[in-house]
Structure formats: C-alpha cells, structure tokens
Amino acid sequence: MDGYAVPDFATGTTVEVHGLTSSAGSRFNGCVGVVAQINEDGRHVIKLQGHDTQPVVKPSNLRKATPHLSSSCLGRGDFVEISGLSSECGRFLNGHLAQLRPAGPGNGRLLVKVCATGGEKAIKESNLLKLTQETVLARAEGLLEVGRLHDLQRLLRGVPFAPADLTKDLTARLATGTHSEILDGAVKLVDIPGKGKGYRADRDISAGEALLFDTAFCSSRAGPKEYEEMEAQCMKNTSAADFFKTNVMTLEPGPWMTRMLDASRLQSILKNNVFKTIRDPSMVALFPAASRFNHSCCANAFADTSSTQATVRALRNIQAGEEVCVSYCAVAQTREDRIGQFVGKGFSCTCERCLLEESHDPQFSVPCRCGKYAFSAQSTAPAVQRCPDCSFSFSKKLCLEHLREIQDMNSFMRTPAAAAENPMRLVEKLRPLVDRVTEGSNLAPKTHGETIQLLNNFSAAHYFAATRVPGPHQDASFAASFDCKKKVIRAQALNHGRGTSQRDVNYFQSLHRLLMGQFPTAADRREFEQELEGLCWLHFGQPTLPQGITDPVCR
Numbered sequence: 001m002d003g004y005a006v007p008d009f010a011t012g013t014t015v016e017v018h019g020l021t022s023s024a025g026s027r028f029n030g031c032v033g034v035v036a037q038i039n040e041d042g043r044h045v046i047k048l049q050g051h052d053t054q055p056v057v058k059p060s061n062l063r064k065a066t067p068h069l070s071s072s073c074l075g076r077g078d079f080v081e082i083s084g085l086s087s088e089c090g091r092f093l094n095g096h097l098a099q100l101r102p103a104g105p106g107n108g109r110l111l112v113k114v115c116a117t118g119g120e121k122a123i124k125e126s127n128l129l130k131l132t133q134e135t136v137l138a139r140a141e142g143l144l145e146v147g148r149l150h151d152l153q154r155l156l157r158g159v160p161f162a163p164a165d166l167t168k169d170l171t172a173r174l175a176t177g178t179h180s181e182i183l184d185g186a187v188k189l190v191d192i193p194g195k196g197k198g199y200r201a202d203r204d205i206s207a208g209e210a211l212l213f214d215t216a217f218c219s220s221r222a223g224p225k226e227y228e229e230m231e232a233q234c235m236k237n238t239s240a241a242d243f244f245k246t247n248v249m250t251l252e253p254g255p256w257m258t259r260m261l262d263a264s265r266l267q268s269i270l271k272n273n274v275f276k277t278i279r280d281p282s283m284v285a286l287f288p289a290a291s292r293f294n295h296s297c298c299a300n301a302f303a304d305t306s307s308t309q310a311t312v313r314a315l316r317n318i319q320a321g322e323e324v325c326v327s328y329c330a331v332a333q334t335r336e337d338r339i340g341q342f343v344g345k346g347f348s349c350t351c352e353r354c355l356l357e358e359s360h361d362p363q364f365s366v367p368c369r370c371g372k373y374a375f376s377a378q379s380t381a382p383a384v385q386r387c388p389d390c391s392f393s394f395s396k397k398l399c400l401e402h403l404r405e406i407q408d409m410n411s412f413m414r415t416p417a418a419a420a421e422n423p424m425r426l427v428e429k430l431r432p433l434v435d436r437v438t439e440g441s442n443l444a445p446k447t448h449g450e451t452i453q454l455l456n457n458f459s460a461a462h463y464f465a466a467t468r469v470p471g472p473h474q475d476a477s478f479a480a481s482f483d484c485k486k487k488v489i490r491a492q493a494l495n496h497g498r499g500t501s502q503r504d505v506n507y508f509q510s511l512h513r514l515l516m517g518q519f520p521t522a523a524d525r526r527e528f529e530q531e532l533e534g535l536c537w538l539h540f541g542q543p544t545l546p547q548g549i550t551d552p553v554c555r
C-alpha cells in the first residue's frame with residue numbers, strides 16, 4: 001500500500017475512499033474527492049468528484065490521492081484516470097486509465113489514449129486525475145484484496161506496466177467461474193411474486209451503469225451437444241463443488257423438470273438459464289448470478305456477455321425498488337414470436353410492452369398513404385380496414401401475402417444461387433418488393449424484421465453492383481446503397497426503440513458498416529457518428545466486440 005499516507009487528513013486533502021463494506025457505502029470505494037469537513041466523531045465528510053452525495057467516512061477508509069493537476073503539470077506519457085464525465089457516452093470512460101498524447105486540441109482539453117481501447121479522446125483537464133505508476137499498482141492491489149475484480153480488470157486493461165503476477169492472479173480468479181459482484185450496491189436479489197427470485201434496484205440507477213458482473217461457470221459452442229458439454233464441465237469442476245451445490249443447483253429448472261436425478265435437473269437448469277453470448281453468438285454460457293434476472297420485453301437492463309464474462313447494464317434510468325429485468329429474446333421480434341418463445345420457458349410475459357402490443361403490435365403497423373392513419377396486419381386485427389381520412393381500403397390478407405413474399409425473397413438471398421447472381425439483376429429482382437415498403441406505399445409493414453432484412457439486402461445488392469460490376473452506373477449504385485442503408489438504420493431504430501430503448505447487434509453492425517463506407521458529405525458521416533457515439537456504452541468496456549465492430553470510442 002505504498003503511496004498512501006497514514007489516516008490523518010486535513011480539510012482540503014485529496015483522498016480516495018476504500019474498504020467500505022456496506023452495500024450503500026461500497027459504491028464509493030475507489031472514488032476520489034476532497035475532505036470538506038471533519039465531524040466531532042472524527043468522521044470525514046468527502047466532497048467527491050463527479051458525485052452529488054457527500055459520504056461521511058472514517059479516516060481508516062481514506063487514503064491520500066494525487067489531486068487533479070493543471071495541464072502545465074501534465075506531460076506527454078503521463079498516466080491519468082478519467083473521472084467526473086457526465087454525458088451518457090462519457091460516463092463509460094470514468095475510472096478508465098489513459099495516457100497523455102503529445103498534443104491536445106486546446107480549449108482546456110487534453111488528448112489522451114484510453115488504455116483499455118487504444119482510442120484517443122479529447123478530455124477537459126479537470127476530468128483527468130494524474131496517477132503515478134505506484135498509485136495505480138497500489139490501487140490495483142487494493143481492489144484485488146477486496147475482490148473488486150470488475151474494477152481491477154477495467155483499471156489494468158491495456159496498461160503497459162501491469163505486473164504479470166497481478167494479471168495472472170486476476171485471470172486465475174476470474175477463470176474459476178465462481179466470481180460475481182453486485183456493483184456499487186445497485187441491485188438486490190429478492191423474491192418477486194409469481195417469478196421466483198429476481199433483482200430489484202437497491203438505489204436509483206442511471207442509464208448505462210454497470211449493475212452486476214459475473215463469470216461463466218461453464219460454456220460451450222452452441223449446438224446439439226451444448227448441454228452435455230456444459231454438464232460434463234460442471235461435473236469435472238470438483239474444486240467448485242460447494243459453489244455448484246449452492247449457486248448452480250438451486251437455479252430455476254423451468255418447465256422441463258419436475259422431480260428427477262441431479263444429472264437431469266442440471267440439464268434442465270442449463271436449458272432454462274444459459275445465455276447465448278452476444279459477443280460470440282456461436283457460444284452459450286451459464287452465469288449463475290446474471291441468470292437470476294427475470295425477463296421483460298421492454299427490459300430496463302441488458303446482459304453484455306462473452307463466453308467468459310457478463311456485465312449487466314441499465315438501459316435507462318431505474319428508480320430504487322423497480323424490478324430490473326433483461327430481455328430473453330431479440331427486441332426486434334414480433335409479439336407473437338416472443339410469446340411462442342416463452343411457452344418453452346414455462347411462463348407467459350405480462351410486461352407493459354406485451355399488454356400494449358396485444359391490440360397493436362407496431363411491427364405489423366402499416367401507415368396509410370395519406371399519413372393520417374395506421375392499419376394493422378396483426379392476427380387480432382379486422383380483415384378489411386378503411387382509412388377514416390382518405391377512405392383507402394386495406395386488405396390484411398394481401399398485406400400478409402406481401403410479407404410472405406418478402407420473407408421468401410430474404411430466404412432466397414441467403415442461398416448460394418443468390419450469391420452467384422449478377423448484383424445488377426438482384427437489384428431488379430428486389431425492387432418491386434422494396435417499392436411496397438418504401439414511403440408512399442401501404443402494402444406491407446415498414447418496421448417488421450423481414451422488411452428491415454429486405455432493405456438490407458437491397459442496400460447490399462446496390463453496394464455489390466457499385467463495387468463489383470464495372471460501368472457508368474457505379475456512382476449511382478453507391479449512392480443508392482447508402483440511401484437504402486440509412487432507411488435500414490431508421491427502421492431498426494423505430495423497431496427497437498419503441499418501448500425498449502434497446503439496440504441489437506444487427507443495428508450496430510449496420511451503423512458500423514455505414515461508418516466504414518464512404519460518405520457523400522461530411523454532414524452525413526457526422527450524423528451517423530453521433531448516433532453511434534450516443535449508444536456506444538452498450539458495447540463499451542469489454543476486450544472484444546461483436547464480429548466486425550470496432551470500438552466507436554476510438555473514433
């Protein structure tokens with residue numbers, strides 16, 4: 001613990017809080033602030049950077065920290081901790097270590113390279129806390145000591161001087177698969193009426209906050225043998241036998257299981273609890289603590305999972321006492337598809353979105369050409385509907401036929417025959433169906449998953465025509481591809497955003513691919529960069545990103 005002074009802090013001293021164990025207090029561990037007042041009982045009132053609350057802490061839970069330094073004291077190569085950023089995007093950089101780059105953009109901002117991502121950011125110097133290597137290492141050891149492995153991992157990621165033994169120790173502890181942490185006392189595991197156990201917010205939570213960190217007890221490549229493979233791993237892991245008994249075998253086995261041998265019970269538990277990991281969709285993994293989150297189709301949290309780790313984050317602000325739920329299905333699915341999926345899980349979803357969409361699922365909504373009315377192609381909607389404004393007569397049967405044709409075309413586009421086709425011919429094949437879903441047409445739903453897929457295919461066909469077929473059409477084909485991709489992104493934002501505030505991997509991939517392409521104008525590029533930056537927290541903070549996606553923070 002070198003680098004920290006004995007507990008004797010005058011007012012005005014810059015200190016770091018550590019070692020608080022209560023759920024309310026532990027969220028301040030690692031926070032840096034200034035001693036504002038010393039109470040009669042000897043406790044210190046701390047004015048924290050980036051926090052409104054002023055915790056009152058015993059001096060034994062404080063250690064001296066280096067104050068923010070002005071740019072004149074900061075030099076190229078210095079290490080700094082990013083703190084106190086309050087924008088939605090910036091908050092996710094707080095606590096990250098960065099290194100100063102040679103030149104800054106001015107305006108009181110300094111250019112830093114974020115160790116975890118390698119990306120560069122221009123940050124106000126008041127949001128940078130200078131750290132010596134000794135302080136970083138002392139803090140790292142402190143975090144290891146109190147088992148705050150989530151913060152330790154974040155602190156050490158990409159740090160060039162991270163000591164090998166500390167990193168090895170961290171890796172070994174994470175690899176046991178028995179480590180999980182509720183972060184900063186955000187949630188509490190409680191009984192939820194009608195759902196078994198689940199998590200409730202134990203304090204007010206801000207959008208994007210990390211709530212729970214978990215490590216995979218077992219994992220497998222997704223496929224017919226996934227449960228057998230994971231079961232074998234559980235059985236082999238004899239060093240974690242107690243954890244297995246208390247934290248795995250007590251999970252909810254779902255409807256498959258009534259009363260059976262432990263081996264079958266384990267398979268039922270796995271079936272009911274494993275996550276298909278979003279960072280590697282070919283893998284499935286069991287996260288015993290994260291799997292206690294119940295489902296909602298308008299989830300207020302989501303699990304960012306790799307085959308080894310899960311971080312559950314808030315998707316929106318959550319009030320203390322609210323149940324915190326993740327979504328077990330893709331947000332883009334229609335209500336009927338979602339319901340079908342939960343039959344196998346032994347419950348029917350009664351979330352706000354399901355109730356709302358019972359009579360009107362937006363994915364089956366078809367706006368009238370006059371723009372003043374929306375028809376519905378949902379199973380519960382009438383067969384023929386008339387627009388009260390322009391009297392257009394809408395046939396649900398015809399609309400669903402169109403949707404089926406779109407579905408068939410999307411299936412064809414996944415075949416080798418489509419891949420071998422001349423892209424110019426594919427464009428012509430897709431065009432009549434695309435015309436049915438674009439503006440001014442009321443012949444098919446515009447934000448249905450299949451519609452979005454069709455638009456994506458149309459954009460790709462144009463792109464291939466622009467890049468693979470030489471000729472005078474190339475510029476126009478590229479412009480058409482770009483234009484269509486914009487429509488895809490808008491339809492996805494509409495589809496996902498409604499009641500869910502959630503974006504899925506396909507959405508990020510669309511944005512990313514667009515960003516990777518050339519932009520007709522700088523304003524076009526900026527528009528999409530802003531969208532991506534505003535949402536970057538959804539996939540910030542892990543070493544790997546979904547296939548093809550680079551970290552937008554690097555931009």
Ligand SMILES: C[S@@+](CC[C@H](N)C(=O)[O-])C[C@H]1O[C@@H](n2cnc3c(N)ncnc32)[C@H](O)[C@@H]1O
Binds near residue numbers: 251252253254295350
């Ligand atoms: C992955 S577990 C979630 C944690 C579980 N409640 C427990 O006690 O361990 C999935 C099970 O939780 C219950 N569940 C999850 N979401 C639910 C919901 N929205 N409504 C009713 N039950 C739900 C169902 O029994 C489901 O099989």
